[in-house]
Amino acid sequence: MAERTPAPLRGAKAFTVSKGLLTVGSATVLLFAISALLAPSSVSGTSVRSMLQIAAVLAVAGLGQMLVVQQSGIDLSVAGGISMAVVLATHVPDGDDGRLPLAVAVALAVAVLAGLLNGVLIGVLSLNPIIATLGTNALLYGAVLAVSGGRPRITTDLLAGLTGGRTAGVPHAVLFALAALAVVSVLVKKTVPGRHFEAVGANPRAARAVGLRVRGHQMSAYVWAQLLYCLAGVMLAGITAQPSAFEGDSFLLISVAVVVLGGTSLLGGRGFPLATVIAAVFLQQLVQFVVALGVSTAVQTIVQALALAIGVSLYTVDWRALLSRRPRRAQAAAAA
Numbered sequence: 001m002a003e004r005t006p007a008p009l010r011g012a013k014a015f016t017v018s019k020g021l022l023t024v025g026s027a028t029v030l031l032f033a034i035s036a037l038l039a040p041s042s043v044s045g046t047s048v049r050s051m052l053q054i055a056a057v058l059a060v061a062g063l064g065q066m067l068v069v070q071q072s073g074i075d076l077s078v079a080g081g082i083s084m085a086v087v088l089a090t091h092v093p094d095g096d097d098g099r100l101p102l103a104v105a106v107a108l109a110v111a112v113l114a115g116l117l118n119g120v121l122i123g124v125l126s127l128n129p130i131i132a133t134l135g136t137n138a139l140l141y142g143a144v145l146a147v148s149g150g151r152p153r154i155t156t157d158l159l160a161g162l163t164g165g166r167t168a169g170v171p172h173a174v175l176f177a178l179a180a181l182a183v184v185s186v187l188v189k190k191t192v193p194g195r196h197f198e199a200v201g202a203n204p205r206a207a208r209a210v211g212l213r214v215r216g217h218q219m220s221a222y223v224w225a226q227l228l229y230c231l232a233g234v235m236l237a238g239i240t241a242q243p244s245a246f247e248g249d250s251f252l253l254i255s256v257a258v259v260v261l262g263g264t265s266l267l268g269g270r271g272f273p274l275a276t277v278i279a280a281v282f283l284q285q286l287v288q289f290v291v292a293l294g295v296s297t298a299v300q301t302i303v304q305a306l307a308l309a310i311g312v313s314l315y316t317v318d319w320r321a322l323l324s325r326r327p328r329r330a331q332a333a334a335a336a
Contacts, residue, residue: 020263021275028282035285039292042285049171051288052281053164053239056177057232059280061251062258063184064228066276069259070188070201071221072268073122073129077114078255080140081226082248084110085233087144090153090243097158107230114140115226119219141246148245155237163238173235177277180231185273197221202269253301257308258283266312283307 035042042051061078068075085107092103114136121132155164165172188194200207200217208214232251237243260266261282262275290303 018263018272018275020272021278024261024275024279024282028278031282031285031289035289039289042289042292047288051284053171053173055281055284056171056173057236057239058251058254058258058284059177059277060180060228060232060235061255062276062280063180063273064225065255066259066262066264066271066273067221068225069264069266070198070268070271071218072201073221074256075118075222075225076130076133076252077118077137077140078229079248079252080137080144081111081114081229082233082236082251083144083246084140085230086237086243086247087148087245089159089234089237090155091147093156095154095156097156100156100158104234107234108227111226111230112223115223116219118222122222123215123218144245150245152242152244154242155240159238160241163235173239176231176235180228181273181277188271188273198270253305253308254283260308260312
């Protein structure tokens with residue numbers, strides 16, 4: 001009697017690593033190795049801690065952008081959202097620690113309103129996400145100017161200690177980013193609404209056909225995104241002693257870049273929170289490495305744009321099919 005091959009245990013799932021996580025993780029390790037060889041100052045203890053603080057802010061903003069991209073959108077109001085949170089966190093307290101909770105509460109309320117506005121414009125009125133979020137961004141910047149007059153304020157000691165301090169050498173901003181990563185990962189990957197959220201992003205028509213609330217999921221993406229931008233802004237206000245009124249400007253392009261480098265498709269569907277966070281570390285260290293080499297800081301935007309272009313090409317171009325065509329064309333040319 002032939003022996004039966006034992007069937008795999010039910011419920012056992014093989015551990016898989018996404019292409020984005022593998023790619024950006026390997027690139028990050030390689031980048032740190034190159035930095036240690038060519039620009040040792042960029043990987044010193046002080047440099048790494050400073051880099052990780054900004055990378056943590058970028059990671060939180062990137063997680064918000066990822067949720068929007070999962071719904072086949074793109075959020076250009078990220079700059080206004082972060083700037084609004086920075087201004088409220090510094091101007092409302094005006095140096096008074098006792099007024100910081102009120103400032104954070106107001107920032108969260110504004111973030112929810114901005115997210116709802118984006119959600120209604122895109123999910124209900126079916127406006128183009130770029131146009132809708134640009135309009136919301138303009139409104140946010142108008143509010144920023146109204147509150148701040150374009151002038152910076154010194155952050156409070158309490159906020160500086162909460163988000164700009166360190167415990168056992170670990171920046172508090174990193175802890176906030178890890179907490180945001182855990183929350184987003186659990187909600188998107190481990191809950192039924194999270195699975196529905198990804199299903200809606202992957203195929204809205206099919207999701208609508210099986211009774212999923214497409215508009216509700218699309219609107220929630222923009223609300224959650226703005227809440228994460230708000231957290232990023234509050235963190236940034238504590239890290240920077242006297243932040244400007246337009247601190248969010250530098251996170252517009254790069255927040256999209258980390259999402260793309262993390263492997264999340266611009267067409268929507270599955271998102272990869274951990275890979276997005278690692279991509280934030282990669283991009284921030286890349287900028288620090290370039291600056292340590294003595295290159296002008298103006299090159300930072302070019303570096304970010306190149307990273308975005310490389311990320312798009314890695315995950316959208318079928319390189320295997322493209323490369324396989326070349327030998328066929330060469331053979332056809334030789335036969336002719």
